Amino acid sequence: MSTRGLARLHLNNLQRRYHPKLVAVGYSAINSFLSIALIAVAAMLTHQPLVFPSLGPTAFLLFSTPLVPAASPRNTVLGHLVGIGAGALGLAVTGLLTTPPHLDDVTVPRVGSAAIALGLTCGLMPLLRVSHPPAAATTLIIALGLLRTPHQLVVMFLGVLLITAQGLLINRLAGIDYPLWTPKSAGK
Numbered sequence: 001m002s003t004r005g006l007a008r009l010h011l012n013n014l015q016r017r018y019h020p021k022l023v024a025v026g027y028s029a030i031n032s033f034l035s036i037a038l039i040a041v042a043a044m045l046t047h048q049p050l051v052f053p054s055l056g057p058t059a060f061l062l063f064s065t066p067l068v069p070a071a072s073p074r075n076t077v078l079g080h081l082v083g084i085g086a087g088a089l090g091l092a093v094t095g096l097l098t099t100p101p102h103l104d105d106v107t108v109p110r111v112g113s114a115a116i117a118l119g120l121t122c123g124l125m126p127l128l129r130v131s132h133p134p135a136a137a138t139t140l141i142i143a144l145g146l147l148r149t150p151h152q153l154v155v156m157f158l159g160v161l162l163i164t165a166q167g168l169l170i171n172r173l174a175g176i177d178y179p180l181w182t183p184k185s186a187g188k
Helices: 003-008 011-017 020-046 055-064 073-093 108-128 134-143 150-173
Strands: none
Touching: 011 020, 020 055, 020 150, 055 073, 055 134, 055 150, 073 108, 073 134, 073 150, 108 134, 134 150
16 A cells, blocks of 8 residues: 555544544444454464453553553553563462462452452552553453463563554554654653
8 A cells, every 4th residue: 555545544534534433433443353353363373372351451542542641552561561560479479370260269369369469550550650451450360360370471461562563553554643652641
């Protein structure tokens, strides 16, 4: 596609030609679908847990509200990293690192793991100025033991990097002044 063809796909041009609300809804829906579908195909091909529930709200932020600080690459990547670290720490402190999940029989250590992980995540993200609400779900996925091995945590982080890269590419191609790393409001 030529540069001129890409210019017609910029959101501003589409919103001038069509109902702005419908363009925004379509943009969010189509790009969230494409991003998760591409990551899911990679997960199928590699047999790795690249897709997990908190990527859904991440996709929503990236494509529905791309200019809010929580949707910036920095907040997305570092917020999920905080969630992954806090979830792993919750498992370690409660002795559950090698214990498979058993959600039908919630135990005191599992409650402790979830509470520690969520408390740390919700405390550290604002402290570090990397708030990204979907990371609170990431930390619970880990603290509840659904993904817990070092390999799974690395693959999980790779999934975060993939959706962040897609958000950056797609939003930039659409003509959105999406930040390369730091949210616009944090850079001022």
